[in-house]
Amino acid sequence: MPLRSTPHRYVPRVLIAKPGLDGHERGARVIASALRDAGMEVIYTGLRSTIPTIAAAAVQEGVDVVGLSILSGAHLSICEKLRDQLDEMDAHDLPVVVGGVIPMADWPLLASLGVRRVFGPESPLEEVVEFIEWLVEPKAFTAPGDGPTAEHHP
């Protein structure tokens, strides 16, 4: 559950990225605003970010979660490349979530690429905020690096 009552609340850091060529950033911007209003620190990469840029920004900024906005249908190849890149940078524990128009048939494939959760155009903002709070919750109590693992996925 959200940690609003914790006196020294951990402030989650989230990277919102828009990979690929598609220029529709309404969703990415709305999510970024919602997370910021929920008290998180949000970094937005802007349009047409390449996978190496996203991975490098995530590691350098020490973010807790990477959120990808993908509407173009290229989600499988994008997530695979990001997974490889994060592995290479020794950041394979960094949780990735995806939002966009993603057919349900692809959800298991994305999960196998390490994607923790897929959100659609009609996912309530509250649900996105709560999921990210849940993802980073252990950080408020434990040393960095002991984040939730895939087994804890609801």
Added chain:
Amino acid sequence: MRRGSGRPEGAPDEAPRAAATTRSGTPIKAVYGPEDVRQPPPPPGTFPFTRGIYPDGYLGKVWTMRQYAGFGTPAQTNERFRYLLGAGQTGLSLALDLPTQLGLDSDSPEAAGEVGKVGVAVDSLADMETIFETIPLDRVSTSMTINATAPILLAMYEAAARKQGVASERIAGTVQNDLLKEFGSRGAWIYPIDPSMRLGVDLIEDTLERLPRFHPISIASHYRDAGATPAEEMAYTLSAGIAYTKALLARGLDPDRFGRSLSFFFYTYANFFEEVAKYRAGRRIWAAHMQAIGATDPRAQQLRAACVCGGHSLTRAEPLNNLARLTIEAFAVACGGLQSVFTAAWDEAFAIPTEASSRTSLRIQQILALETEVAKTVDPLGGSYFVEALTDDMEAAIRKVMETIEARGGMVEVLRSGWLQTQIGRRAYEWQRGVESGAIPVVGVNVHRSEGEEAVEQQELSKDAEEKKVAELRRLRAGRDGAAAEGALRRLRDEARGEQNLMPPIREAVFAYATTGEIAKTLEEAFGSYRPPSRF
């Protein structure tokens, strides 16, 4: 989580009794009367064109029904175009894939996975020739949704017509060529703002003289789909129009000439009366602007516009409900007196439309035109107390936003600073929160909803389209006169560093079968690339 089909907490009753507002916040009274009509507007076809730009409305010619199509390979697009013309469509609209829109060839590493996805890939003149094979380019008009690479694609279209034996002055259509809204909302930019404006204005200047039947720009309102309210949509789009007219005047062009060639493109959602009033008010403001900068020919003062019905108004939940929305939207456009309509397909929140769903969308327009009275009398809502009052109110709301933009230095400056992008993002966020709180009812989404997702048949995209396209491109590069292509690109590079109009060297490169990517890259070497402001 909300469940079941009841109304969400905080949502209004079926028949709201409290004072209402339009989606842009304009108050709506419970009852309107003659006292609300400031002054009856002059007849249709007369300044300021509140009631429409033609005295006979749709009696002379019904609006153009123009469905957006194009996917996969050039040959598949040619097949779809011939099908649509056979089904009674009156104009073509070419959708291009993202690599083509961004100046990337199909074999560019950045294009991998995106070739032929949201439109057709056009790598060279050869693809344009295939797309329009056996379609007589002197008898159809073609609208191309292309911006950063518009000069290249227009040159290819003209060359393809020439190869059919059609003279340049006979081809008709529109290129979108509106870079300002790419920076503001659509995101398909390549070069920084200033060289982008130069290229766009080069195209307009060149086209006015050489392609008199072509609209060299369609000043578009994608701001709306990114979050802007209807009043803001019209204000941003007209402010962009003002920025273009300033640039054209700076080149010494005559407003009576360029005013006749400018056209606009808007979004229409299901907020019926507000949309009708938006178009009536927009025509008034534009006519006054053109008159103020010296246009005296009525044709140069008229706001000619196309529009799309659908966009963000369509829902993924209970997708057949979208047919009702599209019908209301198309009806609003017809009552608003626009010149060209694209009705999106009900299944677009899922995938590229199927042949059946795009046919049904075309049928909506045909039913409106033939089975209702909307095209049989001009401005059928004119004189309605409500519509006339709302037109005045919308005009005031739109002007207020335009004044804010002017005070901040105009459209180019509010885009450069990122102010406009932030405004739009904020509106999108407010909208989403309104939908989630129930303050903004969306049937099937937050009110009257059913459980479960309906199965939707999806158009299959051929998986080997990208491979085929890449192979074709390699064959083209191997088969063309390489020296001619290189020479043309060299000349383009030199001229891009000067101040001449760049259309002639672009045409030359296109004729030499230089590719979209090669031409775009050559310009990028001279212009650099755009870096967006990163705040949100």
